[in-house]
Amino acid sequence: MYYKEDPKFPENFMWGASSAAWQVEGGVAEGGRTPAMIDLNSRKKQPYADNSIAADHYHRYKEDVALMAECGFSSYRFSLSWSRIIPHSDGKVNSEGIKFYNDLIDELIKNNITPIVTIYHYDLPVWVYEELGGWRSRKTIDAFEHLCKVCFENFGDRVKYWLSLNEQNMQICYGHWLGTSAGCTDWEKEKWDINHIMNLCHAKAVVHCHEMVEGGKIGPVPGYVPIYPKTCNPGDQIAAMNAEELTQKIWNDTYVYGEYSGFIKKYWETHDVHPDIRPEDLELMKKAKIDFIAVNCYRSNTAYESKIDSERQEYGLNKFGIKGQMQWPNVPGEYAFCSNPYVEYTDWDWEIDPQAMRYSLRYLWNHYRLPMMITENGLGANETKDADGQVHDTARIDFLRDQIYNVGLAIEDGCEVIAYNPWSFTDLLSTGNGIKKRYGLVYIDTTDDELVNCKDVSELSMKRIKKDSFYWYSKLIKSNGKDWGKEMK
16 A cells, blocks of 8 residues: 555654663673573674673663663663572572662653563573573473562552563574573474463463553564565465464464464474473463564565475574575475565675565554554664764664654554664674674674673773764654654754
8 A cells, every 4th residue: 555645653652772681781790690591692602792791781871861862762672681680599689680670760761761671581590590490391480470570569660561571482483593492302392392381471471460560561572574475386375374373473373362373283283292281371371461562573584385305404594794694494394485586685684674564563463453562673784983983874774764664654554553662772782693783873882802802891982872873763753753854963
């Protein structure tokens, strides 16, 4: 559908950006925080830096919030570090961790910025893994329930928008890359038990949020990647549907309907998978009624028919930011991925596909009829300061303009979208590519080499430099999506 005028955004639309504790905070051994499994996983990503310092938000949150206010933010999505709040298996609450997040929340509210808080974003405490068995163990459900209650009790008077688990689907689909598979010997079967335990944790969060937070709303955070068929060959269409189901839809269906779909039950039967699902689990899942869907959407994928006798190929992500290094997955008999000649690609071989955003919102709205907020969407790129000491990130401006325009088109199409919070506000550690893969509106003046070799954060500049995209985004959001101009400052 085409419109004669630029799209209009609702008057109460929330504009901001996003981050995650382990990727932005640093201070991993300060304030009573104990190690998380993602800390150990990030140390394996050399030559990139681990998360010991990250963007040093732990020490500079006031400076960062002041920049958010200057930009005109009305929302900020961030996560809580489980091991900063509950550092040991005795369950005792760390007052220093509570104080840090109370101070951050208060600083946001003082600047008229609505906090949108993720309870879990990849950072399982080491003690949960070593003493309880991690995501493989049902004991983790009780530990996670305790975390939720502590968070709602301490922050629920001011935080009204909550997110349960970030990208559960990605943690299961790409468990080796994200570290979810730690301790597993047969991942292809064990991942479905882990997935079920995560579903129960999500359900606990939803139920307790509604019980404990007056006016509280909560939703899941799926990683959503539209999947197009390569051709009009019906086999390619079925392959795209298979990929959609097995990487995204079965999670979304479960969140919304509180039960597992016929597709996934049949898949388990065919593959001799028998998750430990108990009657009381199904009752809990049915009780957990979500209020909205948070959407992480960066890109699209293209699928084609995979023959049953073809060779299996795992997804090989581009690790070094040099185009052409992506290895596309092939799941024999189900689907295979390939490049799309109709879109451009980033340095990291991710599709630049603004219409994927409109597609995602339309798809989710048509299927589930729940309000949506964008909680991640952004351009990861190789960037450095120019000779003038500034960062002229024209490509990011083009990316954001096209993506946000398509959010507006989805709203015009009838979708209910309440917020746009791209990834990320400042540069931070990418999940697997250190600070080299930069997403921020604000440049952090450091490098992976500096972070790796640093013995004390005070040795580093860590200066915040507003990129050109900061100024462009500021003008757009202060006009509530009316000023699309290219001029800077």
